[in-house]
Amino acid sequence: MKLRSPERAFAFPGKTLRSSSKDLRNVKKTHKEAVTGTFTYHCVFKMEKPILSDYGTNYGTVNPVYGVPAPAMAAAPAAIIHGPSAPPANMFDAVPGYEGTLAGGGGGYLPPPMPSAPMPAPEQAPSSPNWNIPRISEDRAREAFATYVSSKCCYSSAPVREGVITNMEPFNTYRYRLETFTESRSTEWSQEPYTGQPVDAGVQPAPGPWQIAAQTPAFFKDHKQTIKVPYTSSVKNCHDCLGMGRNPCTTCAGAGNKPCWVCNGSGHRLSDERCTHCNGRGRENCSSCSGNGSCQCNTCHGKRQLLVFIKLNVKWSTEKDEFVAQDSSGLRVEKLGKVTGKELFKDAQFMVYPVRGFPDVSVAQASERLVGDHQVKYAQTSRILQQRQTIELIPITKVNYMWKGMSYVYYVYGNEFKVNAEDYPATCCCSVM
Known part of the structure; x- marks a missing residue:
């Protein structure tokens, strides 16, 4: 009609x-x-468009072939489902000595206490002798050059076979490195589902962050450790589910059902054909909550209560700085980052003195500057456990060669005999057919 x-x-x-x-x-x-x-x-009633959220009784006539359809399922209520929220501030007890502790961290590292005994004075390191760079042979330079070219898919080996070495020049290049091994500590409020763990808050005063013993790893080995601060653990109702152990399902908004994915909630397919997936209801049980409308709380794992405590985060890290003395070879300094050299000098102790009497003045100046910088930068928020300084001699050989009447250069550097040849004359463009 x-x-x-x-x-x-x-x-x-x-x-x-x-x-x-x-x-x-x-x-x-x-x-x-x-x-x-x-x-x-x-x-x-004649309506401009159907209200899909109201799945009441079917209006109009019923196709006698299908019989009476199953009762419609109610649509999900209009509800706002919130995700896990941050714990409220009043959830955490006041613990003397930990007043600035935040949930989830973010308070920064805690300054270490002043040492009760005087720090041992660093020992003066002996002066380093003047080292000369050993020259590499022409055969060794050719071998390194051939290895380099063979690793390049588009390089012809003709310059290696036919090129004539005209000059080999060694260069002095020193690398100074300072390492400071530090221990840093920070605190944060933490929580875990309560399953009967000991509760000790208020039994006695909690120890300070730097009074808690931690197992120090080997020097210059980075490591992390978390420790539950004694006498800070208490039990609270879960703030996320309000102590219920379950939360409304976010997929179906707590209804336990959702629109049928086959008929898109209409209850029919292909005009008046009833949807067989939802039996004409237009909705199906929510698979996320198995039709219950609620899911286990992700915060308390259904336990309804949380053990709240202060967590101490201990971090051991190696802070590094290095300086490479300038040379006139022409090789870019960043190329030396992946090679090693011959160790000329090594000094490791609680605190190191700047290097004295080294033949390259720039290395001695860099040592004095970096030692002072590390004291200022890391002693404020960390405990310095050990320092180590080294000086390496990195061999660099500049090789000049002729090929087809033109002069070219390549460099052999490091203990690994790495090669750099930016002006290699026999390169080609490869294409995949």
Whole structure:
């Protein structure tokens, strides 16, 4: 039956009545009250578009082939589901000595206490002798050059076979490195599901962050350790689920069901064909919560209570700085980062003195500057456990060679005999067919 607005139609058994908007005001019964007495009537309204969130009784006639459809499932209520929230500030007890501790960290590292005994004075390191760089042979330079070229897929080996070495020049290059091994400590409020762990808050005063013993690893080996601060553990109701152990399902908004993915909530497929996946209901059970409408709380894991405590984070790290003396070879300094050299000098102790009497003045100046910088930079928030300084001699040989009447250069450097040849004359462009 096709209706024209503002007319409405009332379908009674055996007859159809038409009425205007004015007449509708005389109709007092709602759809839920539509079944009365000995007859049933349906109110059919023409609407601009269906309200998909209201899956009440099906309006209109029923296809007798399918019989009476199953009752419609209720749509999910309009609800705002919040994710896990941060613990409230009043959840944490006041612990003397830990007043600035935050949940999740972020408070920064804690300065170490002043030493009770005087620090041992560093020992003066002996002066380093003047080292000369040993020269590499021409055969060794050619071998390194050939290895380098063979590792390049688009390099021709002709310059290696036909090139003539005209000059080999060694260069002095020193690398100074200072390492400071530090211990840093920070605290944060933490929590875990309560399953009967000991509760000791208030039994006695909690020790300070730097009074808690920690197992120091080998020097210059980075490591981390977390320690539960004694006498700070207490039990609180879970703030996330309010002590219920479960939270509304975020997939279905707590309804336990969601629109059918086959019919998109209409209950039908291909015009009037009833959806067999949801049996015409338009909705299906939520797979995330198995139709319960709620899921286990991710914060307390369903235990309803949390053990709240202060966690101490201990970090051992090696802070490094290095300086490479400038040379006139022409090789870029960053190329030396992946090679090693011959160790000329090594000094490791609680605190090191700057290097004295080294033949290259720039190395001695760098040592004095970096030792002072490490004291200022790391002693404020960390405990310095050990320092180590080394000086390496990195061999660099500049090789000049001729090929097809032109002069070219390559470098052999490091104990690994690495090669750098930026102006290699026989390169080609490879393409994959």
